[in-house]
Amino acid sequence: MDTADYGVTARLADYIVSTGGADLPEAVRHEAVRSFVNIVGCTVGGARHPNVLLADEALAPFAGQAQATLFGRGRRTDILHAALINCFASSIYSFDDTHAQAVVHPSGPVATAALALAELRPVAGHELLTAFALGVEMECRLCKAITIPPAKGSIAWVGTGITGGFGAVVASGKLLRLDATRMRHAIGIALSQAAGFRAVHGTNCTAMLPAHAAQTGLRAAMLAERGFSSSTVALEGRYGYLSVFCEEPDIEVLAGGLGERFELCSNTYKPYPCGIVIHPIIDACLKLRQDHAIPADRIAHVAIKASAGAMALCDRRTPRDEMEAHVSLYHWAAVAILRGTARMVDADTETAVRDPAVVAFRGRVDAAADQSLASDAAAVTLTMTDGTTLSCQIDHARGSSARPMTDAELDEKCLALAEPVIGMARARAITERCRNIAVLPDAGDVPRAAA
Secondary structure (H helix, E strand, O other): OOOOOOOHHHHHHHHHHHOOHHHOOHHHHHHHHHHHHHHHHHHHHOOOOHHHHHHHHHHHHHOOOOOEEEOOOOEEEOHHHHHHHHHHHHHOOOOOOEEOOOOOOOHHHHHHHHHHHHHHOOOOHHHHHHHHHHHHHHHHHHHHHHHOOOOEOOOOEOHHHHHHHHHHHHHHHHHOOOOHHHHHHHHHHHHOOOOOEHHHOOOOHHHHHHHHHHHHHHHHHHHHHOOOOOOOOOOOOOOOHHHHHOOEOOHHHHHOOOOOOOHHHHEEOOOOOOOHHHHHHHHHHHHHHHHHOOOHHHEEEEEEEEOHHHHHHHOOOOOOOHHHHOOOHHHHHHHHHHHOOOOHHHHOHHHHHOOHHHHHHHOOEEEEEOOOOOOOOEEEEEEEOOOOEEEEEEOOOOOOOOOOOOHHHHHHHHHHHHHHHHOHHHHHHHHHHHHOHHHOOOOOHHHHHOO
16 A cells, blocks of 8 residues: 555544444443434524524525425425534524533534435434544544644634534545545545634624534535545645644644544533533522522622633623624623523523613623633622622533533433424434434434424
């Protein structure tokens, strides 16, 4: 074999192509199921969001054959449109999964691309689960390798946008049974379309970036299957992906310990529908409210010590609408203290973001970065009108790696998201299918149950 260009891209492609479900440890398969349950719930739950309807209506006239299900809509469309719209739905409430270190939301692009393809090319559930696990694993590895020290990356890139296509093409290529050469081409095709910068944070583009990634990854795999070419060293080649998106990548995190170390096991799931770095702040505010039951009019000031990541990503004092509220730590501190909740409706533009009481209370909240705090930690101090203070520090937020959501909690989350869209009976059916994906004869039963 000519080893002249046998580098990172080839090593990853060989691993993806050669790995079967039996090669994945039980803990990895179990975490993959947990990720799958969570993201399918998010996809059904977001299916009828007005912005999802808007995107579908704008693009539906250009869609093709009825090949795959649009979740929660009772309609079928071509697989590329289905992957785009379903992934957009999965991210629209900012309720999707998050890798604990890389802060990438990996499952949406991978699951929606794979499920759309599974309706066109039927596969058993265990095959889809393996493809899904490998896609999530590769996406997390790549994002961590370009964003987390010792890597020298840029916070300007949206991690899910620039790595989600990699996860989607891995899963799609695996389901298409691409050989190693075609997998390398598929990776190159997908990576050439990577996109996403943070200036669009807090807009519809926040959810469209992973949706675009799902579609580009699926399309790349379909092209490669037919012999469409790309660079076979797209990751590490001169002027390749790694040099474009990172000043100094961590190659060991990306390509080391294949089959031995699994980033998938560091995936986490959100109990609250907003940026994950806000979650410890919400926990602290909810606990203060629960423990002390203080009337809001007695609170003169709220001082938040937040992680550096929370301030970098969610320092948005005056959100104008739901999309901006998802990434406003001030908004969630206000609703948690005022309402004692942190639900999807607590980000509604009219009833929450523009609620005069919430708007006024946000003005009493100040936040500053504390470099000693981890990304899942925060401290909140309330100063009363009489000068007394109450404080709460959260060392590990609910849903973090240190305090993970249980299987039962994830099932309940899936049910709660799906029930308003498809009814409780079908919500239970789809949750059960997701939980038992490894033994389903036909993985396409999952999206069909969510129609």
